[in-house]
Amino acid sequence: MSPAHRTILHVDMDAFFVSVELRRRPDLLGQPVVVGGTGPRGVVAAASYEARRYGVHSALPSAVARRRCPHAVFLPGSHELYSEVSAQVHEIFNRYTPLIEPLSLDEAFLDVSGATRLFGEGTQIARRLRGDVHDELELGCSVGVAPNKFLAKLASVEAKPRATPERVQPGPGVVEVLPDRVLEFLHPLPVSKLWGVGPKTFEKLARLGVRTVADLAALDERTLVSSLGRASGVHLLALANGQDDRPVEVDRAMKSIGHEETYPHDIHELADLERELVRLCDAVSARLRRHGTGARTLTLKVRFAGFHTVTRSTTLVSAIDTGPEMVAELRPLLRSLDVAVGVRLLGVSTGNFAERSQQLSLLTGNPDEPLRSAAAIDQIRDRFGASAIGPASSMTAKGLRVVRRGAQQWGPDQDRPNESDAAR
């Protein structure tokens, strides 16, 4: 039996990556600080509220961010550290409910419907939780409280601090949407605030004369479905009426694993791309094995110099989980493309997970060689680190050192300065 109405929390850490950095760099407090890619093709992953005053926000190209706020401090960031801190935040959540659905490192839904008897109303839980996070981790967060996920997420936006060109205003921290005030809260909002309405959908809705959520709610379902498609149309109309019965899902199974990289310079040579393909397959297959699964569907992604992007995929009868096997499937797909114009990004993604079946090699009649050597590689990496061993094709000419690009999640590293730049 589900309760008459649920109490859902959406917790969103305030400027998470930056706030974590500021704990070890208190000298930067109150300054514009940006975490993200530092190279010319990088983007902003997180901006302090001071930086936001200058129009710097996440996903903004770093080059633009530098122009808008030249005195901002740019930090490369450490995904691993943020992961650890995120886990600590979740431990705090766990005091109040086990029903936690992480959306990302810095966001989560909590279903506290069953916790109110023990800890009080949703807003009381929200305030206690904020206090814990602040006192124990020196981090700020904003919490939305509502009868469903979608409204809780909207509420947490209202709870956040706000940066205007003049100043940074602290937010209320906790905002609740009461069950009998849902439409009152929802309908005046612009449709662009709805979860799932991006630039494209916004344009389609604008053509239907829709500007506010109230406009959307008044729309005929058939009209909406014919414009947005079945699933999106029905879903969006429900949201516009404040209805969202999606449960807080604790263990969402991963459906795809992939790696993609944007290069500091476009690549024109097929041979170079094939070498990159080997590296990507090596990395993705290692992650597959760590998750103890194999993949049946492999997808190659290529972004050309003009930003035009294509994908080529293949689905196998049985799942694989080693680099060489993946390369064997994807290399022909890569070769089928004309890469003369130059490639700025190459990506490999896997899905359709299934147990890897034991099989005999047709050539040797022995148990699958790739499988055994992959296991050996995993052992070496466990003991000596990820860069201890890699594909021969990614060794430098000088040999012996595996070429590992910087662990940059938000774009390629800054170009390595050459000797003439070393002026001091």
Next chain:
DNA sequence: TCACCAGTGGAGGGTTCG
């Protein structure tokens, strides 16, 4: 032989989110 139906699943493109 043709038309149709319902269901499944692959391929490729696309949108959205954080």
Next chain:
DNA sequence: ATCACGAACCCTCCACTG
């Protein structure tokens, strides 16, 4: 002037099956 990365989900078209 410039635009990352990782993942989920959706749509359309198409082939195949019964």
